Amino acid sequence: MQVKVNGDAHEVARPCTVAQLLDRLGLPDSGVAVARDGIVVPKSGWDAPVGDGDGFEVLTAVQGG
Structure with a gap:
């Protein structure tokens, strides 16, 4: 199935x-x-x-100041 993660298409197995x-x-x-x-x-x-065609955004926490 196809999903998008952070705007990039990925093929993942069910x-x-x-x-x-x-x-x-x-x-x-x-x-x-x-x-x-x-x-x-x-x-x-x-x-x-996860469903076919789902779109995900994955954000990582960063430290800074």
Whole structure:
């Protein structure tokens, strides 16, 4: 199935949860915020299945000052 992550298209195998998507793409699973189609997905919802055509934004926390 096709999904977009941070604007880039990716082909991922089914079944796939949000947590598995992050893992398969080598993205961290801590210190990040995930939104699916513009709606924030709390970490407690990362076991939800990913659907064909879903769009994700993954933002990582950075320290600075």
